[in-house]
Each structure stands twice: as structure tokens, then as C-alpha cells.
Amino acid sequence: MQALSQLSYTPTANPKLYTGPPSRTIRVATRAVSAPRHVMIRPAPVRNLSVPLPDPARPSPPDLAHRVILVTGATGGLGEPLARECAAQGATVVLHGRHLPRLEALYDAIVADGHAEPVILPLDFAKAEAADFGNVASALESQFKRLDGIVHAAAMLGTLGPIEQQSFDAWLALLRVNLAAPMGLTRSLAPLLAKAPDAAVVFTLDDRGIAPRAYWGGYGVTKAGVAALARELADEWESRPNLRVNAVVPGPIRSPLRGRTHPGEDRARLPEPARLVPLYLHLLAGQTKAESAALIEARAWLDGGESSRPLVA
Numbered sequence: 001m002q003a004l005s006q007l008s009y010t011p012t013a014n015p016k017l018y019t020g021p022p023s024r025t026i027r028v029a030t031r032a033v034s035a036p037r038h039v040m041i042r043p044a045p046v047r048n049l050s051v052p053l054p055d056p057a058r059p060s061p062p063d064l065a066h067r068v069i070l071v072t073g074a075t076g077g078l079g080e081p082l083a084r085e086c087a088a089q090g091a092t093v094v095l096h097g098r099h100l101p102r103l104e105a106l107y108d109a110i111v112a113d114g115h116a117e118p119v120i121l122p123l124d125f126a127k128a129e130a131a132d133f134g135n136v137a138s139a140l141e142s143q144f145k146r147l148d149g150i151v152h153a154a155a156m157l158g159t160l161g162p163i164e165q166q167s168f169d170a171w172l173a174l175l176r177v178n179l180a181a182p183m184g185l186t187r188s189l190a191p192l193l194a195k196a197p198d199a200a201v202v203f204t205l206d207d208r209g210i211a212p213r214a215y216w217g218g219y220g221v222t223k224a225g226v227a228a229l230a231r232e233l234a235d236e237w238e239s240r241p242n243l244r245v246n247a248v249v250p251g252p253i254r255s256p257l258r259g260r261t262h263p264g265e266d267r268a269r270l271p272e273p274a275r276l277v278p279l280y281l282h283l284l285a286g287q288t289k290a291e292s293a294a295l296i297e298a299r300a301w302l303d304g305g306e307s308s309r310p311l312v313a
Ligand SMILES: NC(=O)c1ccc[n+]([C@@H]2O[C@H](COP(=O)([O-])OP(=O)(O)OC[C@H]3O[C@@H](n4cnc5c(N)ncnc54)[C@H](OP(=O)(O)O)[C@@H]3O)[C@@H](O)[C@H]2O)c1
Pocket: 072, 073, 074, 075, 076, 077, 078, 079, 097, 098, 099, 102, 123, 124, 125, 126, 152, 153, 154, 155, 156, 177, 204, 205, 206, 207, 249, 250, 251, 252, 253, 254, 255, 256, 257, 258
């Protein structure tokens, strides 16, 4: 396998890249007489605040036949039911994780269920280099010639506690796993996604990245970074009709990660991660371009409340 060379970048006249003159100029009428001056400030156009989402009580999963979907953290609490359901709906799933035996067990389970044969991608994001992500792209290109979606679900929690007690090296690992890896994968796989008729990238955020709080350390900071990454990408792909970007804030779910952050809580009160799967499937293949670039609070979605807002303000 050969590594992709760096994506070349040529500055263009794209106004989004520059902090040029403001797009709306407010004209103040000046007169020789001292009449009162009226400044008309027109409100910015209001974007539709919510997008159609499936009914969590009666989801009808989209057909994923012929689609190739990469799920990172496919051995995790959220990633596993998502990967299984993608396969159940017809997708060929690229199962990413760190531990080969766990990936093999998931592979066997999907094959035993009679679904399309998945592929496994063992890669420790804490050690991954740019060339590794390039190799992933080369391998997918040669094996499938397509990629229709990425769900970024892998995450490392690290140690929670005061900043002064946090290890610098542990932060670097968090930055690599939670932030650099989603960027490196998306960047390397973007040319393949661009060839698909309808491709989707779904980032998984956390409340602690949206509203950082004490003691959440590098996890909260890297999740804030992923939110920024999702916003940048959604803005960059705004006029790419076949490329959609969304971000999901899962809220508390009954997963191993939650067990580590809240060891004393009653886990029976938390939703199973599988309940979020229909939302992810919808974002992978049931959504139109016009409905994309949304940030979705899964807890509010499950509760039937207002749950989405634009990713890009
Ligand atoms: N659980 C919650 O309540 C909650 C709340 C808000 C947001 N989230 C977000 O939801 C997503 C899924 O979380 P989860 O609850 O499913 O977590 P989880 O059960 O801990 O799963 C995390 C996944 O990330 C993988 N991973 C960890 N370190 C890695 C590394 N160095 N390289 C590659 N992969 C690595 C794990 O692989 P291994 O199997 O090899 O360890 C596992 O597959 C995450 O993005 C998380 O931030 C979760």
C-alpha cells in the first residue's frame, strides 16, 4: 500500500478563507443638518433551527445496501450496535478499533448474522501517523473503490482531575485520539467520499466539549476541538451537494466510557447506546443535503423535544 501524498492546497478567491470586508455594510446617512440619524440594522436571516429527524419510537432505517461505512470505535459501547445495525441494513462496514480479538469477534458476529462481510481496521489512534490514515484510504480505494460514510465514535477518556495534576503526555495522546485522528481520517478519506453520490460524516461530541467544566481535562478540550472541526468541515462543504456533515451529542448512555466517568450512578436509568443507532443511520443515509450541517442533542431527540440546531452559526 502506498501513502497518499499531502492534499495540495491552493489559495482561491473563496471569501470564506479571508477576513475581508464585512458582507453587509451598514450605511449611516450623514447630512449637513443636525437631523436625527437613523441606523437601519437588518437582522441576519434566521436559519431553520430544526431539521427533520426520525421518530425514536418508530424508526424506519434507511437502506444501506451497496454503501461502505467506516465506524471508528466499532468495539465500543456506541460503535458496536451502530456497526451491527449498519451491516443489518446492508452496508459493508469497516470496523475500526484497537484490539484485534474484539474486532475479530465483531466480524464473526456480523458474518454469523448473514450480513455483508465487513472488514476490520485495527489502528491505535494514539500512535497513528499521517501515513497510516493515507494507507487506510489506499486500502479502501483498492478494495471497494468507494466510501459512503464515516462515523467518528472512538474516544479516549484519559484522567479526569485538576489541570495542574494532568500529565502533558496524556494530553498529547488525547489530542491524537480524539481530535487529530478524526481530522487525519476525514482528510485522507475526503477524496473517496467525494466520489460517492451521497456521502456523510458524523462526528460524536460531548456536552463537556460544548460547555467545558472543571476537571474534564483533555477529554473536554479535545471534544471542544472536534466540535470546531465539525463546524469548519460543514462550512467548507456547504456547497458540495454530495457531502454532508453532522454532529451528535449523545448525552449520557449506558456504555463503558460512562461507567468510568460516573462510576456510582444507577446505570439502569441510562438509555442503551443502541437507542441512538436510528439517529446515526438517518444521518448516514436518510437525510437530504439541505437538512445537513446539524448539531443534534440525542437526549432531547429521545425525549421528543427540540433537538437540533445548525452546526454553523
Ligand atoms: N458514553 C457516554 O455517556 C457518552 C457521552 C457523551 C459522549 N460520548 C461519546 O460517544 C462516543 C462513543 O463513546 P462510548 O460510550 O461508546 O465509549 P467506549 O465504550 O469507551 O468506546 C470507545 C471506543 O473508542 C476506542 N478507542 C479508545 N482509545 C482508542 C485509541 N487509542 N485508538 C483507537 N481507538 C480507541 C475504543 O476501542 P477499544 O475497544 O479498543 O478500547 C472503543 O471502541 C465517544 O466519542 C464519546 O466521547 C459518550
